[in-house]
Amino acid sequence: MAVAVDVRLPTVLRPQAGGQSTVTVKGSTIGDVLRELVSEFPGMSGQLLNEDGSLHRFVNVYVNDDDVRYLESLDTPVKEGDEVSLLPAVAGG
Template identity: 55%
Template sequence: MPTVRIPPVLRTQAGGQKQLQILGTTVGEVIQALTSAHPALRDQLLTTDGTLNRFVNVFVNGSDVRYLQELETPVGDSDTLILLPAMAGGG
């Protein structure tokens, strides 16, 4: 199963987990399974129509899925997904 790394800002919604093994063969399947197991993550990761939230980046083995096949990007058992919400700030 692919590994999903959860950043500190999302760990509360993921039950405090730093990483999880999630079943799926595409990024979309993995995110769907992740949000089914941890519903509080859904609004953080996906829009109301089920597309990837523009304020979160998802990387598979270091490559941004927006430059691959987005939610249709294939993943295998040895792959690692990193969820990285955009941070705002400044002054």
């Protein structure tokens, strides 16, 4: 069942969402949430998902701070109250 979740956007994606740092979108999985995000903010197209629908290699997506690549990736379910955050992959060390 689709629920509304808050998605925290990194600085680099905010211009595509009219400057907002958090947006609310609906979905039942992370894949739904990202597709909904792209349809609402077409400027993010190509930054979040590849043409084949897979996750862009330089974006990390977290549900309640856990990276979804190590959960069920785009099939990771989301539930009411979950917080999704997007972060660009950057260097550390």
